[in-house]
Each structure stands twice: as structure tokens, then as C-alpha cells.
Amino acid sequence: xxxxxxxxxxxxxxxxxxxxxxxxxxxxxxxxxxxxxxxxxxxxxxxxxxxxxxxxxxxxxxxxxxxxxxxxxxxxxxxxxxxxxxxxxxxxxxxxxxxxxxxxxxxxxxxxxxxxxxxxxxxxxxxxxxxxxxxxxxxxxxxxxxxxxxxxxxxxxxxxxxxxxxxxxxxxxxxxxxxxxxxxxxxxxxxxxxxxxxxxxxxxxxxxxxxxxxxxxxxxxxxxxxxxxxxxxxxxxxxxxxxxxxxxxxxxxxxxxxxxxxxxxxxxxxxxxxxxxxxxxxxxxxxxxxxxxxxxxxxxxxxxxxxxxxxxxxxxxxxxxxxxxxxxxxxxxxxxxxxxxxx
Amino acid sequence: xxxxxxxxxxxxxxxxxxxxxxxxxxxxxxxxxxxxxxxxxxxxxxxxxxxxxxxxxxxxxxxxxxxxxxxxxxxxxxxxxxxxxxxxxxxxxxxxxxxxxxxxxxxxxxxxxxxxxxxxxxxxxxxxxxxxxxxxxxxxxxxxxxxxxxxxxxxxxxxxxxxxxxxxxxxxxxxxxxxxxxxxxxxxxxxxxxxxxxxxxxxxxxxxxxxxxxxxxxxxxxxxxxxxxxxxxxxxxxxxxxxxxxxxxxxxxxxxxxxxxxxxxxxxxxxxxxxxxxxxxxxxxxxxxxxxxxxxxxxxxxxxxxxxxxxxxxxxxxxxxxxxxxxxxxxxxxxxxxxxxxx
DNA sequence: AAAAATAATTAACGCGCGTAAAATTTAAGT
DNA sequence: ACTTAAATTTTACGCGCGTTAATTATTTTT
Numbered sequence: 001x002x003x004x005x006x007x008x009x010x011x012x013x014x015x016x017x018x019x020x021x022x023x024x025x026x027x028x029x030x031x032x033x034x035x036x037x038x039x040x041x042x043x044x045x046x047x048x049x050x051x052x053x054x055x056x057x058x059x060x061x062x063x064x065x066x067x068x069x070x071x072x073x074x075x076x077x078x079x080x081x082x083x084x085x086x087x088x089x090x091x092x093x094x095x096x097x098x099x100x101x102x103x104x105x106x107x108x109x110x111x112x113x114x115x116x117x118x119x120x121x122x123x124x125x126x127x128x129x130x131x132x133x134x135x136x137x138x139x140x141x142x143x144x145x146x147x148x149x150x151x152x153x154x155x156x157x158x159x160x161x162x163x164x165x166x167x168x169x170x171x172x173x174x175x176x177x178x179x180x181x182x183x184x185x186x187x188x189x190x191x192x193x194x195x196x197x198x199x200x201x202x203x204x205x206x207x208x209x210x211x212x213x214x215x216x217x218x219x220x221x222x223x224x225x226x227x228x229x230x231x232x233x234x235x236x237x238x239x240x241x242x243x244x245x246x247x248x249x250x251x252x253x254x255x256x257x258x259x260x261x262x263x264x265x266x267x268x269x270x271x272x273x274x275x276x277x278x279x280x281x282x283x284x285x286x287x288x289x290x291x292x293x294x295x296x297x298x299x300x301x302x303x304x305x306x307x308x309x310x311x312x313x314x315x316x317x318x319x320x321x322x323x324x325x326x327x328x329x330x331x332x333x334x335x336x337x338x339x340x341x342x343x
Numbered sequence: 344x345x346x347x348x349x350x351x352x353x354x355x356x357x358x359x360x361x362x363x364x365x366x367x368x369x370x371x372x373x374x375x376x377x378x379x380x381x382x383x384x385x386x387x388x389x390x391x392x393x394x395x396x397x398x399x400x401x402x403x404x405x406x407x408x409x410x411x412x413x414x415x416x417x418x419x420x421x422x423x424x425x426x427x428x429x430x431x432x433x434x435x436x437x438x439x440x441x442x443x444x445x446x447x448x449x450x451x452x453x454x455x456x457x458x459x460x461x462x463x464x465x466x467x468x469x470x471x472x473x474x475x476x477x478x479x480x481x482x483x484x485x486x487x488x489x490x491x492x493x494x495x496x497x498x499x500x501x502x503x504x505x506x507x508x509x510x511x512x513x514x515x516x517x518x519x520x521x522x523x524x525x526x527x528x529x530x531x532x533x534x535x536x537x538x539x540x541x542x543x544x545x546x547x548x549x550x551x552x553x554x555x556x557x558x559x560x561x562x563x564x565x566x567x568x569x570x571x572x573x574x575x576x577x578x579x580x581x582x583x584x585x586x587x588x589x590x591x592x593x594x595x596x597x598x599x600x601x602x603x604x605x606x607x608x609x610x611x612x613x614x615x616x617x618x619x620x621x622x623x624x625x626x627x628x629x630x631x632x633x634x635x636x637x638x639x640x641x642x643x644x645x646x647x648x649x650x651x652x653x654x655x656x657x658x659x660x661x662x663x664x665x666x667x668x669x670x671x672x673x674x675x676x677x678x679x680x681x682x683x684x685x686x
Numbered sequence: 687a688a689a690a691a692t693a694a695t696t697a698a699c700g701c702g703c704g705t706a707a708a709a710t711t712t713a714a715g716t
Numbered sequence: 717a718c719t720t721a722a723a724t725t726t727t728a729c730g731c732g733c734g735t736t737a738a739t740t741a742t743t744t745t746t
Contacts, residue, residue, distance in 0.1 A: 033724085055401040074423045101427070228634075258632075262639070289632055292571045353732080396732055399732035
């Protein structure tokens with residue numbers, strides 16, 4: 001191993017017997033040099049551990065191999081999961097992911113994009129807030145850097161969007177709930193910033209119409225990202241008041257449902273489809289913890305991996321072709337019903 | 344605003360009427376130039392938006408202002424919370440935090456440190472795995488870069504450690520449980536990689552002795568980071584078999600407790616201290632979701648903010664004094680009892 | 687107001703690497 | 717073995733900024 005410390009590519013060229021420009025080519029793309037040369041380089045590499053200075057490399061290269069990943073809130077396990085999948089996809093493709101959380105704050109999203117700009121990323125994978133995001137800012141940013149959005153769409157902005165088909169998901173759930181018991185009421189926040197919430201409400205209305213039932217939407221006040229708390233306090237009030245028209249509630253997302261389950265427990269209302277149960281509660285997203293709620297939460301699972309990989313590979317395609325998409329792409333994956341005890 | 348694009352410091356010097364070396368000084372430390380000069384620079388800055396190229400800056404500066412933050416698993420809300428606090432502390436002090444998750448994989452921890460090395464960080468804040476971490480590797484790394492560990496200690500390695508006083512925490516909980524009902528059994532994994540787990544077991548033994556009760560430790564098999572699952576399946580088996588000697592179980596951490604609560608629910612065992620309850624379950628850490636379990640989890644809260652800030656400021660002290668600590672520091676914060684319905 | 691102290695300017699070099707052009711070597715093809 | 721094509725080496729410049737030394741301008745001191 002390491003005989004003496006190599007300070008730069010010049011010195012490594014000396015000890016390896018390969019010229020610096022060839023080494024430079026190799027580090028940019030190992031396959032761009034002849035096999036025998038590559039082997040000589042790699043032999044030397046295992047002997048003298050040397051790595052090009054990232055800062056010098058990135059200063060001189062037009063485009064770096066950095067990929068910015070921005071998610072609204074890493075404290076939400078949903079985003080930490082999908083963020084991780086995206087990260088892995090980037091690394092597998094030889095890029096350097098830089099994962100940033102906006103900490104539930106749309107202003108931080110702007111800050112994050114601004115910091116990313118300084119890093120001259122080859123591309124950005126963005127899970128935006130939706131309506132709360134600064135559309136103009138993102139549009140401006142995506143002029144300079146190719147951006148693929150995932151999870152939440154911003155109509156007409158960025159190269160492509162990859163997400164879940166909310167209509168298919170809600171339809172699946174509504175169909176199941178109607179078939180197995182009373183038709184569901186819909187529980188959500190009054191001012192959801194996430195565009196998925198709006199699609200889900202719309203999908204609920206359409207699905208209920210299709211099944212010939214009257215829809216019942218309950219919107220509750222509440223700001224921020226404390227969904228469980230909102231679900232617990234506001235959902236609890238509704239349950240206590242007997243405000244739900246049927247014995248089944250479909251929540252706009254799992255975190256609201258988790259809050260409602262907690263409130264139902266407090267109220268002594270047994271949730272589930274077994275005997276003695278007075279309420280069914282269902283969620284959406286298959287939150288990592290929904291398997292451990294009491295009772296375990298019936299929900300719709302999004303295909304995290306598929307979304308992450310498709311978003312990443314779409315971005316890589318744009319980067320590697322050096323050409324923006326002629327037409328904006330939208331890809332939606334289907335969700336699957338996860339039947340547990342709560343509904 | 345932006346009249347024409349400024350490509351480098353040279354051009355900004357031209358339009359601002361300030362020489363380049365002075366600008367360089369300013370960007371390194373705004374207070375190092377005369378007030379009148381500073382104002383002229385900032386006036387120009389608001390007109391021509393220019394920012395120094397990070398790569399060129401970091402290539403030439405001896406030490407960057409990057410701070411590496413490495414946590415074992417961002418998918419665990421505990422670490423995403425504390426990671427966020429650390430991040431904020433770094434930004435507040437004018438550093439650039441780079442948050443990396445080891446995804447529950449000790450090998451990834453080595454990879455993360457290796458990637459950080461390339462970024463020449465001024466310092467690193469590391470929440471290690473503990474025994475599962477590569478002690479030698481971390482020791483070697485901390486020779487080159489000042490490292491402060493937090494959450495989990497590695498005896499004798501790195502400049503300093505900041506964490507929670509497990510003995511005080513467990514003592515607090517044991518005292519409460521003994522005073523309010525039957526003394527607790529202790530539930531944990533057989534091979535916990537986290538050193539806190541070992542301290543907690545030890546603390547449990549001492550606390551029980553002090554109160555004059557016989558300790559009962561139940562260790563269950565299970566690998567990895569699926570603590571809820573392990574708590575549910577293995578804890579469930581123990582509950583079903585009536586293996587716990589008393590009606591009170593103290594879990595090594597909240598995530599195990601969440602799993603146990605879920606299993607207890609399945610078994611129809613009512614958990615809590617009210618009437619009709621057959622079991623009390625307590626956790627440790629005040630996991631963000633433990634407020635919404637059924638019943639809500641009684642636990643010990645760590646002072647996330649204090650730990651994060653102390654770890655960060657200790658590191659900044661070392662960086663700014665350019666001198667390593669003569670003696671390794673260990674700081675422990677006290678936990679507080681969070682009484683909820685489960686125990 | 688002149689002298690002393692402080693700050694800014696000019697000029698120039700270096701950091702580590704990308705990259706281009708020309709010269710040279712190596713491999714492939716018949 | 718000879719021609720061609722492909723790969724490598726030599727040489728040299730540029731990227732954007734840190735930094736230093738000598739010079740000049742500005743402020744502070746008495």
C-alpha cells in the first residue's frame with residue numbers, strides 16, 4: 001500500500017508512468033482509455049491511493065456529476081424513504097447525490113435551490129411543496145439546470161414529473177371500502193399545500209359518484225406539518241361529535257390517519273372491521289409506521305422504488321443526451337391496496 | 344438588479360471599483376475590511392448578484408467551511424430530528440453542513456467518512472453506530488479531521504462526546520415505575536450495536552438494586568434496524584407466553600416499545616395504568632411518534648436541541664482555535680420523564 | 687498640519703486539474 | 717511488413733480564487 005503520499009495528478013503520473021492527460025481521461029471515464037492502460041492505472045491506484053481533488057475537478061469541468069435532491073421534509077419518514085431510494089439511484093449511476101431537506105418550509109426550498117446553484121449540479125430531483133412552492137423561482141431555476149419533479153407535480157414546470165396515480169389509488173380504496181362495508185367519508189386538511197391532496201379529493205368525488213354514493217368531505221383547519229396532531233385533535237372532535245355520516249373514514253394521507261387512530265383510542269372507539277368495531281379508518285401512502293398502529297392501518301402503498309428510479313433515470317437521460325425534453329413527460333405509477341385491520 | 348452577468352471576481356472588481364484582493368478578504372471575512380469599503384462592496388453586491396465560485400474557493404483555501412454530519416440512519420425519525428438540529432447549528436455559525444446517512448449500514452459509515460475526506464471538511468459531527476462502527480477507521484479519520492461524536496460514544500476516540508446520561512434517565516424511569524406500580528422488567532435486543540443500550544441495561548440493574556427489587560432482563564434475537572418489527576414479534580411472543588415477571592416492561596428504546604404496543608393490541612392486552620389494564624409499557628428517547636401510539640407512550644425525553652448545539656459548538660471551538668483538545672471531553676445532558684398513558 | 691498607523695491597490699505566482707494541438711507511439715487490418 | 721486508425725505523450729494554456737510583497741492611498745494620532 002501507500003508508499004508515499006501523492007499530492008496531485010502530476011505526481012501520480014510520475015509514479016504510475018502514465019501521462020497526466022491520459023489520467024485525466026481515465027478519471028472522467030475509465031472506459032475511454034485502452035484496456036492495458038486502464039489496468040496499469042488501476043494497478044498503480046491500488047498501490048498509491050490517490051484521488052483527484054474534487055474542487056479542482058469541478059472547477060474546470062463544465063458540468064459536475066452532482067445531483068441535487070430536494071425534499072420538503074426529511075422528518076417525514078415518507079420522504080426520508082423516497083429520498084434514500086433516489087440517493088441510491090444516483091450513486092448507482094455514478095453521480096454524487098446531495099440530499100437537502102426544506103424542513104417543511106417553502107422558503108427553505110428557495111434557499112436550497114440557491115445553494116444548489118452554487119454547486120453547479122448536472123441536474124436536480126425535486127419533490128416540491130406544490131402550491132406552496134415558489135413556482136416562478138423553480139421555473140427560473142429549471143431554465144439553468146434540468147429538473148425532474150417527483151411526488152408532487154407543478155403543472156407545466158420542469159422537464160418531467162414522476163408520481164403516483166392518485167385517481168387509481170383512491171378508486172382502488174373506495175371500491176374496496178364500498179364493497180366491504182359502508183361507503184367512506186373523506187377526511188383532509190382545509191388548506192393542503194400538497195397537490196396530491198387536491199387530486200385525491202377530486203378522485204374521491206368521482207369514485208363515489210361512480211359507485212352511486214353521496215360523498216361526504218370533512219375539511220379541518222390546521223397549518224404546518226404536524227399532521228398526526230391535526231388528525232388527532234380535529235379528527236377527534238369530529239368523531240366525538242358523531243360528525244361522520246358513515247362508519248368509514250378515508251384519510252387524505254396516513255399521517256392524518258395515524259392521528260385519528262390515536263384519537264379514536266382515546267375516545268374508546270374500537271376501529272376496524274371485526275365485531276365490536278364502530279369505525280373503519282383508512283389512509284394513503286403506506287407510511288413506514290402504519291404497520292404498527294393500533295389497529296394496523298389499511299392503506300394504499302406507493303411504489304417508492306419505482307418512482308425514485310424512474311425520476312432518476314429520466315434525469316440521467318436528459319443529462320447524458322445534453323438535450324432537454326421536447327415535450328414534458330408525466331409518469332404515474334399505480335398504487336396497491338394494503339389491507340390491514342383498520343378498514 | 345442584475346445588469347450583466349458577472350463571471351468572476353475580476354469582473355466584479357471592475358464593476359464595483361474594489362480591487363480583487365480586497366474582495367477576496369471581504370468574502371473570507373466581511374469584518375476584515377474597512378466599514379466604508381464593506382458598504383461599497385455590499386452596494387455593488389445588491390446590484391450585480393455575484394457569488395464566489397465555491398470550487399475555486401475551496402481548492403485554494405487550506406480549510407473549507409464545510410462540516411460533515413454523519414448519522415446512522417435518517418429513516419429513523421430520532422436521527423432526522425437531531426440531524427436537523429445539528430444542521431441548523433452549523434448554518435447559524437456560518438458553516439456549510441453536509442448531512443449524510445449511513446442507512447443503517449456500518450460499512451456505509453466508512454464510505455461516508457471517505458467521501459467526506461474528499462470534501463476537506465473543517466470538522467465532522469458523527470453519531471456513530473457504536474460497537475458496529477469501525478473504531479480504527481474512525482480513529483484514523485479523526486487524526487486528519489477534528490471529530491465530535493454525539494448520541495453514541497466510542498470510548499477514547501474523537502475529540503469529544505455529547506450525549507444523554509443514560510444512568511440518570513433510566514434511574515428516573517425506574518424510580519417512577521417502582522413508585523407507581525410493580526417494578527419493571529427490561530426488554531431489549533440480544534445484540535444491540537448501540538452503546539447506549541448497554542449503558543441502559545447496566546443502569547437498569549443498578550437502579551433495581553438500589554430500589555431493592557430483583558431485575559428481570561429479557562433479550563430477544565433480531566438484527567438490523569427494524570426495531571418495531573422485532574418489538575412486535577419477539578415482544579409479542581413474550582407477552583403471549585406470560586414471560587414477564589411483573590406487569591411492567593421498560594423497553595430499551597421507543598421503537599421497540601412501539602412494536603410491543605402493536606403486539607399487545609393484537610393480543611387484546613390492554614396497556615396502561617388505568618383500570619382494566621394488564622400491562623404497563625415504557626420506552627426511552629421520546630420518539631416523535633410516541634405521542635400517537637395507542638396508548639400514548641410514557642418515555643424519557645432526550646434534549647435533542649441541547650445535544651446538537653453543544654456538539655456543534657464544541658466542534659466550532661476546536662476549529663476556530665486550530666488546536667485539538669488537550670483532554671477528551673464528555674458531556675451528558677439529563678433526560679426528562681414524559682408521562683403518558685402507557686405506564 | 688505633519689507623522690504614524692492602517693487599509694487598499696498593483697502585480698504576480700500558485701493551486702490541481704481540464705483540455706486542446708501537435709508529435710509520437712501502439713494496435714489493427716490486409 | 718506496410719498502411720491506417722486509434723491511443724498516448726508533450727507542451728502549453730486557462731479556470732477562478734488565495735495569497736504575498738511592494739507600493740500607494742487613507743485614516744488616525746498628537
